[in-house]
Amino acid sequence: MRFETEDDFDLDKIAGSGQCFRWTREADGGYRIIASGRILHIRKEGVNSGRTGSGGTQKGTYGGTSGGRHREAHGGTHGEAYGGTFELSCTEQEFQEFWHSYFDLDEDYRTLRAGIPAEDRYLRKAAEAEAGVRILRQDPWETLATFILSQRKNIPAIRQCVGKLCAAAGSRISAENGSEVYAFPSPEQVLGIGCPEIDPGDSPDCAYHLRGMDTCSLGYRLPYLYAAAQWALKHPELFIRDGGADEASLTDEALQAELCQIRGVGIKVASCTMLFGYHRMDAFPVDVWMQRTLAEHYPKGFDPRRYSPCAGLMQQYLFMAAREGISRISRCGHEGPLRKADA
DNA sequence: ACCCAGGGCCACT
DNA sequence: AGTGGCCATGGG
Numbered sequence: 001m002r003f004e005t006e007d008d009f010d011l012d013k014i015a016g017s018g019q020c021f022r023w024t025r026e027a028d029g030g031y032r033i034i035a036s037g038r039i040l041h042i043r044k045e046g047v048n049s050g051r052t053g054s055g056g057t058q059k060g061t062y063g064g065t066s067g068g069r070h071r072e073a074h075g076g077t078h079g080e081a082y083g084g085t086f087e088l089s090c091t092e093q094e095f096q097e098f099w100h101s102y103f104d105l106d107e108d109y110r111t112l113r114a115g116i117p118a119e120d121r122y123l124r125k126a127a128e129a130e131a132g133v134r135i136l137r138q139d140p141w142e143t144l145a146t147f148i149l150s151q152r153k154n155i156p157a158i159r160q161c162v163g164k165l166c167a168a169a170g171s172r173i174s175a176e177n178g179s180e181v182y183a184f185p186s187p188e189q190v191l192g193i194g195c196p197e198i199d200p201g202d203s204p205d206c207a208y209h210l211r212g213m214d215t216c217s218l219g220y221r222l223p224y225l226y227a228a229a230q231w232a233l234k235h236p237e238l239f240i241r242d243g244g245a246d247e248a249s250l251t252d253e254a255l256q257a258e259l260c261q262i263r264g265v266g267i268k269v270a271s272c273t274m275l276f277g278y279h280r281m282d283a284f285p286v287d288v289w290m291q292r293t294l295a296e297h298y299p300k301g302f303d304p305r306r307y308s309p310c311a312g313l314m315q316q317y318l319f320m321a322a323r324e325g326i327s328r329i330s331r332c333g334h335e336g337p338l339r340k341a342d343a
Numbered sequence: 344a345c346c347c348a349g350g351g352c353c354a355c356t
Numbered sequence: 357a358g359t360g361g362c363c364a365t366g367g368g
Contacts, residue, residue: 018349019349147349147350148350150348150349150350151348151349151350151351152347152348152349152350152351153348153349153350154347154348154349155348155349157348158348158349220351221350224351263351263352264350264351264352265350265351266350266351266352267350267351268349268350268351269349269350269351271349272349285349286349287348287349287350288347288348288349288350289348289349290349319349323349
């Protein structure tokens, strides 16, 4: 099927946003998305496959300006952050039942951006540069588990780690032209990998290896993942889909406190889980990138409550702006990591 | 070989 | 209640 929107919707931006790790770019310029045991191919109409001929729209164009400035020129060559027509591999029914919600299409992101107060010049600029990203409504368990294993990994490493875990423990969804596709493992499936007699509480030093089994590069996070799986089985009411008897009755603070009970889950992982898995739009994850950019641009402090009820989206704009140049153009001279400045 | 990564735990103050 | 070392692993 296909659908059309005029709202912010940029596949490249979402794919590189650091909230989802199972989007893979395809040769036709679209993406294959694996989520909640489903596969979707989505492609924007009018986008040429692969590289575009003439000016080379994305790769390598860092316009000779020293230092790689933000490209201005919306209106520009392919500045289609603002909507378009998309071609999806699913049926109309499946779109209405699942993907419409997954992409959070009932929310109007242009309006949310327009609501940013003009006094906050930097945030406005970041939001404009990163327009097109959306906060996906992902599965709570998949999100929780993914962000547990994300700690102290960069985004490409997270992608690889998640892929290994799915292949090792997830159910096979289908096979497309020779390559198998696996769903994210359920809590039960996670508990099924490795030797059941390993008790993460006892000997942490030998819990990282599973007698010749592939540990999926989990490292010290493996016991954390076990603990989360056990916790999820004990609290099924917090993982009910689509409302229900549920986490909706919990305040953000209460939900965060619940999640932080899990060994290996602290404020940051809980915040990511809440924002990307429970769609708590005020959750405000702060990682090293956010620390850096907040210190640089908001020396007097940044109060997320000012942006309620969508502080988390503002966080996303700031996070992505801070990482400008990492995923797009790997080489342009982003100034090195600034340390605790001294001279 | 080096430094760093969408951190959190635990033992220290 | 704050801070620092440490954890396992892979990408640039």
